[in-house]
Amino acid sequence: MCETQANGASDLLDLLHIDLEADGEDTRTRRDNTECSKNVLRKQRNWKRQLAAKKSKRKDEKQRRRIHRAQESSPHTDHPQFTKRVLKAITKERLAEAQTTGLRLCVDLSMTDCMSDKEISRLAGQLRRLYGSNRRAAQPFHLILTDLREDTQLYRECVRMNDGFLNYTMETTQQNCLDLFPPEAVVYLTPDAEEALQTVDADKVYVLGGLVDESIQKKLSLSRARELSVRTARLPIDEHMVKRNNVKNFHSKILAVNQVFDILLTFSETGSWTQALQAWFPAGKGYVISSGCSALPAPAQSQDDG
Numbered sequence: 001m002c003e004t005q006a007n008g009a010s011d012l013l014d015l016l017h018i019d020l021e022a023d024g025e026d027t028r029t030r031r032d033n034t035e036c037s038k039n040v041l042r043k044q045r046n047w048k049r050q051l052a053a054k055k056s057k058r059k060d061e062k063q064r065r066r067i068h069r070a071q072e073s074s075p076h077t078d079h080p081q082f083t084k085r086v087l088k089a090i091t092k093e094r095l096a097e098a099q100t101t102g103l104r105l106c107v108d109l110s111m112t113d114c115m116s117d118k119e120i121s122r123l124a125g126q127l128r129r130l131y132g133s134n135r136r137a138a139q140p141f142h143l144i145l146t147d148l149r150e151d152t153q154l155y156r157e158c159v160r161m162n163d164g165f166l167n168y169t170m171e172t173t174q175q176n177c178l179d180l181f182p183p184e185a186v187v188y189l190t191p192d193a194e195e196a197l198q199t200v201d202a203d204k205v206y207v208l209g210g211l212v213d214e215s216i217q218k219k220l221s222l223s224r225a226r227e228l229s230v231r232t233a234r235l236p237i238d239e240h241m242v243k244r245n246n247v248k249n250f251h252s253k254i255l256a257v258n259q260v261f262d263i264l265l266t267f268s269e270t271g272s273w274t275q276a277l278q279a280w281f282p283a284g285k286g287y288v289i290s291s292g293c294s295a296l297p298a299p300a301q302s303q304d305d306g
């Protein structure tokens with residue numbers, strides 16, 4: 001082949017190559033455009049869903065704050081004329097009185113062996129919050145930390161992390177709840193109980209399992225209650241709440257000890273499970289008060305609004 005012919009053929013091939021590439025690019029561009037619009041649609045759909053979830057969360061938070069504000073008629077706001085020192089003394093006195101007359105609640109700390117160091121630290125923090133809620137309450141509970149030994153990591157964490165832990169107005173003991181109370185008086189609260197808690201009675205002793213659930217150890221508190229052969233009860237979540245759709249499709253009825261305690265405190269003050277759950281059930285757990293239940297305080301004679 002002469003040089004001119006060879007050059008011509010090579011030019012033709014180059015042209016064909018460019019055309020083929022151009023065709024390929026067109027198809028790719030079309031495919032990219034389709035992919036792109038699919039992605040845009042998917043993003044728009046997700047964005048709308050997130051917006052709706054945020055809106056509903058904001059609404060819940062607003063309602064929650066409203067209830068909290070209504071409940072803020074604690075001694076601190078009732079007596080704005082008192083100095084901090086006097087208020088502290090009043091609180092201390094109220095807590096001390098609750099240790100003889102208040103509704104009784106134990107936190108069973110016998111299961112710390114089942115927890116990691118991180119979980120133990122978190123439990124210490126939850127106990128601080130639980131105590132803080134009791135301090136602020138108009139009608140505090142008689143609190144007892146049972147099975148708490150001084151040579152444990154939990155005890156050390158409580159002293160290290162919780163200012164004034166050694167002076168908390170509550171009982172701490174190495175004994176368990178059955179060393180202190182008759183078995184028929186004890187109601188062990190566990191999310192896995194069949195029976196729903198109806199009310200909170202002065203002649204009963206309520207026990208919370210001192211557990212933090214990062215590694216989710218199922219039915220530990222139920223087994224502990226069975227070991228003690230005592231009655232069990234769960235919070236009446238199914239009776240007052242329904243699942244709410246959420247992006248992660250996450251629903252859980254397992255709460256932290258301080259959250260369960262806040263619910264019990266509000267129920268004992270208002271007599272309304274709806275109000276107590278509305279105020280304290282964490283928004284992220286995927287449940288809302290069912291539409292048939294009103295969050296207004298229950299009539300005075302009613303202990304339960306379900």
Ligand SMILES: C[S@@+](CC[C@H](N)C(=O)[O-])C[C@H]1O[C@@H](n2cnc3c(N)ncnc32)[C@H](O)[C@@H]1O
Pocket residue numbers: 188189190191192207208209210211212213216217218219220221222233234235237253254255256257260
């Ligand atoms: C984080 S939970 C522990 C969950 C753990 N998986 C268990 O075995 O129960 C800590 C404690 O809070 C109380 N608790 C949490 N959610 C509850 C619910 N829905 N009803 C009753 N008690 C609950 C129980 O006393 C429980 O032992």
